Amino acid sequence: MRMWSNVLVLGAMSTLAWTCSTAIVQTHAYASVGMAPVAGSSVQAGAQAVEVKSPDGRVSLLLEVKGFDGVASCPVYSVTYRGRLVIAPSRLGLVLSSSVRSVPARAYEETPRGVTTNGAPSTLGDGLEIIQQTGSSVDTQWRPVYGERSTIRDHYNQVVVELQERSTPQRLLHLTLRAYDEGAAFRYTVPEQPNMENVTIARELTEFRFPADYTAWATYTAQGVYANVPISQIKRGCERPLVVQVADGMYAAVAEARLVDYARMKLAPLARSVPVRASEERVEGVPPSNRGQDARDTTPRGVATSGLVAELGSEVSSSLPLRTPWRVIMLADSPGQLLERNDILLNLNDVCAIADTSWIKPGKCLREVTLSTVGGKACIDFAVKHHLQYVEFDAGWYGSENDDVSDARGVHLDPKRSKGPLDLQEVIRYADARGIGIILYVNHKALERQLDELLALYQSWGVKGMKFGFVSVGTQKWTSWMHEAIRKAGEHRLMVDVHDEYRPTGWSRTYPNFMTQEGIRGDEERQPNTMSLTTLFTRMLAGAGDNTICYYDERVDRQATHAYQLAKAVCFYSPWQFLFWYDRPFISREVTGRSADAPNVIGDEPELEFFDHCPTVWDDTRVLQGGISQYAVIARRSGDNWFLGAMNSDEPHSFDVPLQFLDVNKKYTAHIYSDDPTVPTRTHVKVERLTVDRGTVLTIAMPARGGQAVRLVLATERDGR
Numbered sequence: 001m002r003m004w005s006n007v008l009v010l011g012a013m014s015t016l017a018w019t020c021s022t023a024i025v026q027t028h029a030y031a032s033v034g035m036a037p038v039a040g041s042s043v044q045a046g047a048q049a050v051e052v053k054s055p056d057g058r059v060s061l062l063l064e065v066k067g068f069d070g071v072a073s074c075p076v077y078s079v080t081y082r083g084r085l086v087i088a089p090s091r092l093g094l095v096l097s098s099s100v101r102s103v104p105a106r107a108y109e110e111t112p113r114g115v116t117t118n119g120a121p122s123t124l125g126d127g128l129e130i131i132q133q134t135g136s137s138v139d140t141q142w143r144p145v146y147g148e149r150s151t152i153r154d155h156y157n158q159v160v161v162e163l164q165e166r167s168t169p170q171r172l173l174h175l176t177l178r179a180y181d182e183g184a185a186f187r188y189t190v191p192e193q194p195n196m197e198n199v200t201i202a203r204e205l206t207e208f209r210f211p212a213d214y215t216a217w218a219t220y221t222a223q224g225v226y227a228n229v230p231i232s233q234i235k236r237g238c239e240r241p242l243v244v245q246v247a248d249g250m251y252a253a254v255a256e257a258r259l260v261d262y263a264r265m266k267l268a269p270l271a272r273s274v275p276v277r278a279s280e281e282r283v284e285g286v287p288p289s290n291r292g293q294d295a296r297d298t299t300p301r302g303v304a305t306s307g308l309v310a311e312l313g314s315e316v317s318s319s320l321p322l323r324t325p326w327r328v329i330m331l332a333d334s335p336g337q338l339l340e341r342n343d344i345l346l347n348l349n350d351v352c353a354i355a356d357t358s359w360i361k362p363g364k365c366l367r368e369v370t371l372s373t374v375g376g377k378a379c380i381d382f383a384v385k386h387h388l389q390y391v392e393f394d395a396g397w398y399g400s401e402n403d404d405v406s407d408a409r410g411v412h413l414d415p416k417r418s419k420g421p422l423d424l425q426e427v428i429r430y431a432d433a434r435g436i437g438i439i440l441y442v443n444h445k446a447l448e449r450q451l452d453e454l455l456a457l458y459q460s461w462g463v464k465g466m467k468f469g470f471v472s473v474g475t476q477k478w479t480s481w482m483h484e485a486i487r488k489a490g491e492h493r494l495m496v497d498v499h500d501e502y503r504p505t506g507w508s509r510t511y512p513n514f515m516t517q518e519g520i521r522g523d524e525e526r527q528p529n530t531m532s533l534t535t536l537f538t539r540m541l542a543g544a545g546d547n548t549i550c551y552y553d554e555r556v557d558r559q560a561t562h563a564y565q566l567a568k569a570v571c572f573y574s575p576w577q578f579l580f581w582y583d584r585p586f587i588s589r590e591v592t593g594r595s596a597d598a599p600n601v602i603g604d605e606p607e608l609e610f611f612d613h614c615p616t617v618w619d620d621t622r623v624l625q626g627g628i629s630q631y632a633v634i635a636r637r638s639g640d641n642w643f644l645g646a647m648n649s650d651e652p653h654s655f656d657v658p659l660q661f662l663d664v665n666k667k668y669t670a671h672i673y674s675d676d677p678t679v680p681t682r683t684h685v686k687v688e689r690l691t692v693d694r695g696t697v698l699t700i701a702m703p704a705r706g707g708q709a710v711r712l713v714l715a716t717e718r719d720g721r
Helices: 335-340 343-347 373-385 424-433 444-461 476-491 529-536 554-559 562-571 608-613
Strands: 006-010 029-031 042-045 049-053 059-068 071-081 084-091 094-096 122-124 128-142 152-165 172-180 183-190 198-204 207-210 215-218 227-230 242-247 250-257 265-269 306-312 316-319 326-332 363-368 390-393 437-443 465-469 495-498 514-517 576-578 620-627 631-638 641-648 653-658 668-675 685-692 697-702 707-714
Touching: 049 128, 049 152, 049 172, 059 084, 059 128, 059 152, 059 172, 059 183, 071 128, 071 326, 084 242, 084 250, 084 326, 152 343, 183 250, 198 306, 250 335, 250 343, 326 335, 326 343, 335 620, 363 373, 373 390, 373 424, 390 424, 424 437, 424 444, 437 444, 444 465, 444 476, 465 476, 476 495, 514 576, 529 562, 529 631, 529 641, 562 608, 562 631, 562 641, 562 668, 562 685, 562 707, 608 668, 608 707, 620 653, 631 653, 641 653, 641 697, 668 697, 697 707
Parallel strands: 006 049, 363 390, 363 576, 390 437, 437 465, 465 495, 495 514
Antiparallel strands: 006 042, 029 128, 049 059, 059 071, 071 084, 084 207, 094 122, 094 198, 128 152, 152 172, 172 183, 183 326, 198 316, 207 306, 215 227, 215 242, 242 250, 250 326, 265 306, 620 631, 631 641, 641 707, 653 697, 668 685, 668 707
16 A cells, blocks of 8 residues: 555554553554544645654654655654754665675765675665555553662554655665654664565664754763763764753753664764765765655755764674664753653563563672682671672682683682682572672673573572673674673573673663663762763663762762762662772781771771662652752652762752652651761761651752762651661
């Protein structure tokens, strides 16, 4: 069936459905031809176009097939939020090739570097027409195994648009468009079709054009330093999520979801302010677009753009059907609301694939670096006393992590890191008897050689999880390898923490044994408070971040305060939360060469009770105050108890925080941990306790580079005082 000239608008509501594990979806569906649209949508005469609106009507995603700057009949999309254009008309499409060198294409170049002529590269993204469209509405709630909230609503309107080339070879391309209240998302599908069994994507033509040269927060590595720059100054290799301030009270973030077996997307500047004509591309073998009236640009005049384009980490090859990751434009009224809306990335991933998740346990972790039996047992005893759940044996336990012949199947201590001795089996037995799990670090070099053998072996040892070190990222090969490794780990009931350059895209919904990941400029990097508070509202949109929270290390006094560090345990979400990163419990001088009062030895300061009680996963999350690089006040609930984290940068701030989120007619005890240089401890944290209720307004006053942490428990219950 062919539909030649319709505009379809989808904005339907549907009935709410509940489920705990697998989403039961109430949908309305229709085909664009011969069926009535759902309530709230309309079909109008005009150019080929499809508009899908969010359930609340504030987000609109418009797809048009039209002439665009000399390219005939190409898909062009735009996004509006609250009636304001956020993404100006931007081109979509794929450059295909069956033969590409290993060097990735530079997305900002007219000639894609690495595309060879013998592969007959061609653009699947011009000379197209809409042949069918199918709409649906979904409204469901699901319960994650763990998360920043106990239930997540998945509510969107969707249209699947089927496109076909008008001329030979008449290839097919599908675009799936979704509009959530939280933003817009789309992805490509190259479906099964005659005379085409597989495909190689050399690059995407996916553009993100903004109507003006807005301010963005850009970084170029997953653990990089952020800079606040105009979009026009962004260079190639820009990380996602990319947060953009569209106006006062309006923010957007360009993100990626469900990256599993594809190449990672980064962002690069467009080479020029308008797309190049396909006939101008200097790639031999690319057929020119059909010319004529359809090639005229029908975009309204006067819309200036500052543009970015998707930049893939490598070519992508697949049998058909091929489905790309989702390209996402998150939308919100404030940086804090963007953070509250990051469930959109989880919703764009597949449902949980693990039938029995009872063995997946979030918790707080302590790193063991002496790599000795004595050190391991001391860490386990500390974990029991302070309500931590895991001890991780870090690099060096099986030899030099960077040595290609180091064997992770047994203990072979790196002499540069430890003199030992380490009886790992005895440590695992000792931990298990006390309810503490052991995590083992393994560098990517050993993982790539020994993965299958290690997974079975560690499961037999009783190990609870693994930390993958320095994983290779970016290309389709290593993206697929890493996600397959996590899937295999799940088969052996092993949880995983991935370091270093990987950023999440929501796959922990599908495989919740994927507990956390780095991809964050955390405490290891000695970053100033302004950078932590930028990271919180940019990188953390992507999901959990292993920030490696320090407490006694000297960098805390140089960069922040100890109350600020307490607050990080609330503000930076990570189901495996590593605490005391460069610190350690006292271990005999014979093992460490350090005395009990050495700077990095964990003490008995009274405020440590906050870490003792603080969970790592939550039933509710609310961002009460937030300014990128400036300050944050975040409240999270676990059961009946609430935890507040407040972080500040270079200027003193004071906030009045109404406790209206507390239950009605109940009294709470507020345990307040704040900076006070007069407190005679090495950490200078004051501990206060107040009785509060829903009508209380709590004043949170923070010095420059300071913070505050608060624990709110029902006053009738034991609260650990």
